[in-house]
Amino acid sequence: MKYMSEYRDPELAKKYLEEIKKTVTQPWSIMEVCGGQTHSLVKNGIIEMLPKTVTMIHGPGCPVCVTPLNIIDKAIHLALEENVILCSFGDMLRVPGSKKNLLEAKAEGADIRILYSPLEAVRIAEDHPDKEVVFFAVGFETTAPANALSVIHAHRKELKNYSILTSHVLVPPAIKAVIDDEESKIDGFLAAGHVCTIMGNSEYHPLSKTYEVPIVVTGFEPLDVLQGILMVVRQLEANKAEVENQYARIVKEEGNPEAQKMIHQIFEIKNQIWRGIGEIPDSGYQVRPEYGDFDAKRKFQIEIPEAPENPDCISGQIMKGLKKPFECSQFGKKCKPTNPLGAPMVSSEGACAAYYHFSGLVEA
Template identity: 85%
Template sequence: MKYLSEYRDPELAKKYLEEIKNTVSRPWSIMEVCGGQTHSLVKNGIIEMLPDKITMIHGPGCPVCVTPLNLIDKAIHLATEKEAILCSFGDMLRVPGSQKSLLQAKAEGADVRILYSPLEAVKIAEENPEKEVVFFAVGFETTAPANALSVVHADRRNVKNYSILASHVLVPPAIKAVMDDKESQIDGFLAAGHVCTIMGNTEYHPLSTKYKVPIVVTGFEPLDVLQGILMVIRQLEQSKSEVENQYARIVREEGNLDAQKVINEVFEVRNQMWRGIGEIPDSGYAVRDKYAGYDAIRKFDIFIDEAPENPLCISGQIMKGIKKPYECSQFGKTCKPENPLGAPMVSSEGACAAYYHFSGMVEI
């Protein structure tokens, strides 16, 4: 595809790398928030090509990875004990709960289905009026409009056997939590371009001002990431802390107002648990009372005791950027994609999976 090849030009990549090398004069630590950016960095060998003075720190930007263990247990409970048709994006199926994964529940006979859109789940509910259909609505602000729209669509069509199990997390509060962490040593951020496509850039200006860090909204192709790093380095070298938009071909300052409208129609902001990190204030979406009948938690009145995380898994430290995947004693040994101890080894956006597949650091 010509469109993609334009952002993967090796000669232009060399020029960006050379300019980064000529610009940086002292050590800097930059966190890429999104797991998609982490995969681009690792898969394309960018980390190894950057000057030694630049340290890339992988952030908590993988919604599958930070979905609470207890919520996965609830999804499994709905599929097995309530015998609901449980629909989900594919990444969620292999994420381990406290006892099993959704994939294991499916193998044991539960009706668990992989879908590409929550609107498909509404259609399944219409076609199966005798069954409850639940969509496991996981994601950052990026997937929130489609999940919200499915609720509006079901309500308008009077589909009462449809609901969502919502686990939406928000990026700006996560950046704030990272900067407030005493162990954090982040000098600048690459913000997630797809999130800003929906929400715009306005929420990042107060963060940049308060913490005196540059935040560059960045895409996911190799040249996007390299240009984003260069823009952050230029600011740092000039003692600036501003919000810049590298992803201007897609992102607008105000974002997508229609998408924001449907989000605000169905969801309200709340405190949210992040797996491996803990509760972050005002960092998630909850279904509004107006649509309580489409909120699986309230509809089924689910209560499941919190279970402890696997003590061998250091995913929380990895997602806060404190440690790298290869610093985990279980990485590539007891923890592999086919038998993950934690979500970062499962998801297509997980840092551990990126290093396992592309870094060459796994012992064969």
């Protein structure tokens, strides 16, 4: 595609790499927050081409990966025991629950449907007034507007049989939690461009100032990532700590006010459990009480016991940037995309999946 090729130009990539090598004079550790950036780094061999003094650390930027085990168990319960039509994006279907995943529940007869938009789920609720329809609303701030809009539409249409099961996670509190971790040794961040397209950059300025770390809002193509790394390195070498916008062709400082308005109409901020990491204060969205009829958690009052994670899975350490996927003893052995021990091996944005498919560390 021509409009993408300009961000994948090999000659320009070489120039960025040369500039990074010329600029860096000491070791730096940079965390890319988003799993899409991780895949770009690994798939395009950028990690191997960077100078040894620049270490890329993979962050918790995969909302599917950090969706709590208990929420997946609740989704499976709704589909199998409450006889709802459960709608979901496709990347959630093979994420392990405590006993099974949604794909296995579907094989057992649950009515689970893969959709591209929550508005399709609203239409299904209209077409099936005798059935409860639940949309599994997972994602960063990026997907929150569409999920909020589905509630707004269902409310306007006075649908009594539509609700959303939410597991929304917010990026700035996660960055703060990573920095606050005593084991963390991160010098700068590549922030997720798609999140900032919605929310803007304002939440990152206090983080950068308080913790004295450069934060560069970055896109996902190879040249985006390389330019973002160069911008972080230049700040670090100059002893600066500012928020910069590499993804200016998409991201505006104020973000998308209309999208933010929809989010704030339907959701309020709450503490959120991140799978493999634990609870992070003020890092999630939940449906506001005034729209409680569209909140599947309130509507169905599901009580599912908390279950432990697989003891062989180190996904929490990987998502906090403390370990690389290949440092897991089960990587490519007991844990593969066809039989994942944890979500990062099966999600399209998971670091483990990126290394499994693109790093050459696993024999085909």
